[in-house]
Amino acid sequence: MDVTAGSWVAAESVGARAIVDRPLAGVVVRTRGGSLALRVAVERLRALGCEVGADGTPPPAGAPAGWLGVVAAPFGGPGEALPECGISWSGPVGLPMANERDVQAACGIAHVHGRASGGPRALRLDYASVCAGVLTAQALTAALLALLRGGTALAVRTSVAQAALLALTQYLAVATGERSDPPFPRAAREGHGRPPFRSADGVWFEVETFEAERWLRFWAVLGAGPRAVAVGWPAFQQRFATATCVLPSELVDVAAAVRFPDVVAAGAECGVSVLPVRAADAPLVPAPASPWRLRGLSGVAGPALPPLARDVRRPLAGLLVVESTNRVQGPLAGHVLGLLGADVVRLEPPGGDPLRGVPPMAGPTSARFLALNRGKRALEADLKSGAGRRAALRLVADAHVFLHNWPPGRAGAYGLDHDDLAPVRPSLVYAQAGGWAEALPPPQPMGTDYLVQAYSGVAALLAGPGEVAAPSLMTLTDVLGALISAEAVVAALVARARTGTGVRAETALIDAARLLRATAAPAATGPLNAVTVTDLAVMAHDPAFADVLDHTPHAVYSRAPWTFAPAAHPEEAP
Template identity: 70%
Template sequence: MDVVRSGVAADRPLAGTVVRALGDSPALRVAVRRLRALGCAVETGSESPPDGAPAGWLGVTRLPFTVTGGALPECRIGWSGPVAVPMAGEHDVQAACGIMQVHGRAAGGPRPLRVDYVSVCAGVLAVQAVSAGVLALLRGGPALAAATSAAQAALLALTQYVAAATAEPGPCSPGPAGSAGYGAPLFRSADGVRFEIETLDAEDWRCFWTELGAGPAAVATGWPPFQQRFATATCPLPTALGTAAAALDYRTVRVVAERSGVSVLPVRAADAPGLLPPAPASPWRLRGQVVTGPASALPPLGPHDRAPLAGLRVVEATSRVQGPLSGHLLGLLGAEVVRLEPPGGDPMRGVPPMAGECSARFQALNRGKRVVEADLKSAPGRRAALRLVAAADVFLHNWPPGRAARLGLDHEALAAVRPCLVHAHAGGWADLLPEPQPLATDYLVQAYCGVAALVGGPGEPPAPTLLTLTDVLGGLISAEGVVAALLARSRTGAGVRAETALVDAARLIRDATAPHGRGDATRTGAEVGAVAVVTDLAEMAADPAFSTALDIGGEAVYSRAPWTFVPATAPLWLENTR
């Protein structure tokens, strides 16, 4: 149920706000569309963007709840940002910041990702910055001017890979690209259907391939690279597995998969009929809740605080990439993030390569979070979780459908102890597929939603990139939805639900690609000019040109926050527009 108070609907928390947009780039176009979805009226101007914003500028010119004429939130979008390498577009950023290196690992060398991916990520980051700036004003804080860039978006997208490349050597280093079979997850059945598979369980893997007729040696050899492909961006499988799949029609493969507990989906063409249903009315599925008692206000923000979410608490119960990245971004915006983990800690903490006593990849998304261990399947563990939620502003999880209810920690249970809670779910398939849904992982979503057909080179068969596209963008969208929900809570006084999914990331990549063709991302290597293509992430991390964009002080290297915030001033050149 949506809640409307003071003329503001929960799914349009920036209603009445006017934003001016200057410039033209894929990042700016993405940001403008998403600001309009939040309820903003966006005006475009013919002026050039200010210095430091070659990819565009967004400036709030009117807020319905503050006096006009003073400084208001703004965001400058660059290409290079703090990276001391001149970049002038998507292709340059992909080359200089390692996107091509990771995307091309499975093929044996750097290659362009043929969608404007880092521009899309930068556009979402810009919306987060503007929305967080408005939230800071609502909480009594200062007007903040933000800056972000496509380079910072790219480094954030690669933070796990950079961490792994700069940590202690371990078994999760990239294997031989393209060797022994296939370097990207793609199979073809006897009747010509290309398909992707997924399982997180070694026994299910064994049962599936054994029933398809693969020999035990090939099955055993294939499991480690398949399991580690999320970390290494390579997947050299024995050719015997592809041969076993190619001997059977797709229907038989599906039947075997269902018996084995393995998820199988076709790799669909970019123009497949009915590929994705219409987008939801709110890109974050924001829904307000009815509260019976007085609503508590969000904690105030200090007048000199530059972190827009400072003083807010997020309780997070997440795993893998999408959910932890969402919580990580909220922490980088200033929130205190409390992570719920099982007794003994998240098993991913021990996955090499290690940075000291913890996995480098795990640290890339979870450093700085406070940890509370609780067995959520037990009554004491659930009570501990509810106590945390009772003092929180946000609860974030990425559990599969039905788990929250089974644990007794669904929205209704949490709203009973915290009526004004922002309840955020970073999901997978949303309503795209019926129950029981397949595993909601990056490569299945790429395959089924047509992204796999957009990322490869000309004439290549559709295949997902092993760079985790939808996981990362899904995490960004989830954090964007949380900030939007906090805006709605602040303006309506009611609790808000925000439900995002990996399929939303796939839709955004497709929508940003389709209207403008393949755009800047398709330039050939000869057109890069002076921008060198990164071939080694560890060397990139050691390059002084990246020192201000990377955190290099620990046992591994991580990306820094993808924005900067400073006090805003009313720019003289826009005086007449406000």
Template identity: 65%
Template sequence: MDVRAAACRVEAPASRPLDGTVVRASGDSVAVRVAASRLRALGCAIRTGGAPLPPDAPAGLLRVERAPWISGGHALPECRIGWSGPVAVPMAGERDVQAACGIMHVHGRATGGPRALRVDYASVCAGVLAAQAVTAGMLALLRGGTAVRAATSVAQAAALALTQYVAVATTDPGSGSSRPEPGAERTPPFRSAGGVRFEIETFRAESWLRFWTGLGAERSAIAAGWPPFQQRFATATCTLPPGLQAVAAAWDYPAVRRAAQAAGVGIVAVSDAGTPLPPPPASPWRLRPLPTAQATEEAPAPDGRPRTGDGPLAGIRVVESANRVQGPLSGHVLGLLGADVVRLEPPGGDPMRGVPPMAGEVSARFLALNRGKGAVEADLKSRAGRETALRLAASSDVFLQNWAPGRAARFALDAADLVAVQPRLVYAYAGGWAEVLPAPQPMGTDYLVQAHTGVAALLSPPGRPPAPTLMTITDVLGALISAEGVVAGLLGAGRTGAGVRVETALADAGRLLRDTHEVGDRTADATAPVVSDLAAMAADPAYAALFETDGAAVYSRAPWTFTRPSDHRREEP
């Protein structure tokens, strides 16, 4: 009997595509706890305990024990979680990974020396990746493939989180200096006259100029401040002229906020760690069936190129229209799982392709997030561009975008438009705030989200004012959550025969880091060596399993390995 046909006859809500599945979660690390909570949200019943952890899974083991919606005697997926994984450097916890894999180095650049993130960031990322591996394995079975045994590690998660920094470091060895310039201040956050700390955001030099001019800053300070502010996402440093902080401190926060709104600059106050957030959504990925989709028992697979390739998502086709980090990295993760990803780019290509440093003819940072993808240029504001997008969607399984709110409707390329041409489409939106802030929302970018959700306060040592890390932690974790939602949406579409909408946000990353903050030990010193040079780390044979090169730059490899468990038999509870 065809596995997919049997599964489609089992009713499962799109928001809980793993209903009926039993997973045993062994171990007590942050990574396995996060993975178990994600699988539980997808509908799994989680059992804990069991046999001692195997030597190759010191951070945890996830094993699917039962899935009655899968026909026959198929072996079922599992995922083993390590600390150092394939790295030949002993690591026994989050602090070791942060030290040995470069997180302390990148986080500490803004203040002049390595610093540990005061959240279990790499472990949280590893937990999301582990849950994603199990879900992708179940999707492979649903689509008629074989089970996969996955392995990941906290070190591999850390390497993926730093891939853009490693790519830059290996093409431009002088980038990301960890020594602030003399006389400069580590800003933002800024501080108003009343003591309110705040973050600002803009991608436009004109808006930056209008904002500071409106507050009375000197033109020389405004001009000198723009390059480090603009480049802070790439460098993880931001040292600005002291005069800008002095100007901000002369105004109360309401006046600063009015100036920001008049200039088109995003602004949020930096929240305390205990500041409440709105209640979480019923589904962490806001999975829901597309209302205009017609469910069918066996909807035909999309027409198009042959379904070939490796990985549990082999044969899945993704159309991605996204920029910056979150959306492109989400598409990249899907590609690392085996999907065929095609980018929709504006005429002339994505401007990020030309941002230095270059790895050959293309930006190293761009390649860190987009290598291996195809590309089609289209002006989505035009009828011809919209028709191009519709044609691609009609022959694809996923449409992933991170456009500004309202842009999908203006393009006439919202979920309802695309499901009309592909009824089983997974329509994924990777946004900034979701329901965390009311409309009109400020720009949904990494540092604003850290500031508002309280993550910045979690990162600050006792007695120090809260400040976001300039390492793009919510961009990366938000991308992993987006890809996780896409895989869950594909599973839901496969079980119900209907299209699924997936909506995730950077604010979800902030919420997840807050929710896991009390778990784990962040006070112990690292026993692993502290990396202070990403290029040297990438060239070290001990780290060879983490990285790959195109000859011009170095990038992280896929954070999992997948094998067919020929010796793994289905274990009934």
């Protein structure tokens, strides 16, 4: 059955290009409530083409943080139920929560963010609410995709607490994995410090490299002794996993004796990225017209997306996603697509992704790796070789989505750019999860979380009065960037279903930073909720979290942040 045949007519009348730019054109949504999570969802749905308005009534009792209901769509049968979504604060978590600070305290965000400073500390951003808003828009868009594929109308339930737990899933896995070493690095005997560093001329800055040799050369050029450099490397390398970074004070002192232009020059010489920590209102390149940079790839219509059976509840079931990703942003984006029902296959280098072996372990595989990649299949292929590229092309020929987070230029070097894949799969959704997009000119610095926080002004938003602006060592833009990337894929799939043609979606960590800046508001102060997590391993075994966490024999992970069930008919809707 060609489930997109009817919607193809609608796409022709509006124009395929317009549908790609605004995949939800013609959809009308009504809302109830006023939380930040709801407001974020509304703005994202509007950017996708929805007409959204408030109906002026309070949200239903089960959705105190907001409710959205589709009241009209240019697809689906007449008189049928339409998708809706309710947002709560606690969701299935058995603890009372009524605001962002409650969620940050009770679900571990304050604990992870506060590790670097010695105790639980709330983020001065409503981070969990922003994540929940993106997940809400994403889920409602996925429910509309289910309608396009002939499935039943779905009712979505999500919560700010579930968004927070998804954001922490890698830290939760690390805290509950099989451990032989202390969970966090100890301070060096001769004193300690942490990034960012302050130069001799008063510039605070962040550095980034994934290679020990470059780290060694960089600090040697600045004048640091080899012992301090060697002691500092493990803590610096592991900060993405531990949310701490205890460095020898010698490195801080060495940086303080060098002018910032000379630090930048040393970075350029050694292949280490160096960026200043900028103010919260630092100018950024104007945002693109679409947060997802959607554009059509070809005018050739491919086969319809496979139909979705009426009894299937996961909107992306039956769709194949091929990903070639590493670290956090890309793998988590693929993981979210898998939670929505997609079959996800990873392309990994010969011998497998090196992160599979990074402790703590969960059986034979890294707990942190599994937090981002559970349920995915894997195919090993050397993409630098002709044989590996051919293996990738064979896999993509049957795929609906190809997702990567390679640095600029690598897709072309592999012969796997969108133009290379279009002849193989004209109707492919080609998704790139990058770092900087158009925000910085080439050659760009490494597109990683802490550099993006520093340069974008997010680090400054986190600082309290009189405090030095410093990025949170919790991976804020990596996680939110992953959610935005998955959101882009779902939106592109809707455009592909309505037009029949391939779509490119490009997102970046800087998009997450822009969203955090746009939603920043004066932070609440005062003590945290009395229910404040101080140990993720203890939280993992708290019965209050039993319905939102997956307990395996080796580690604990967060579950999907939403549930899907058949939607009520209009006369039965809340």
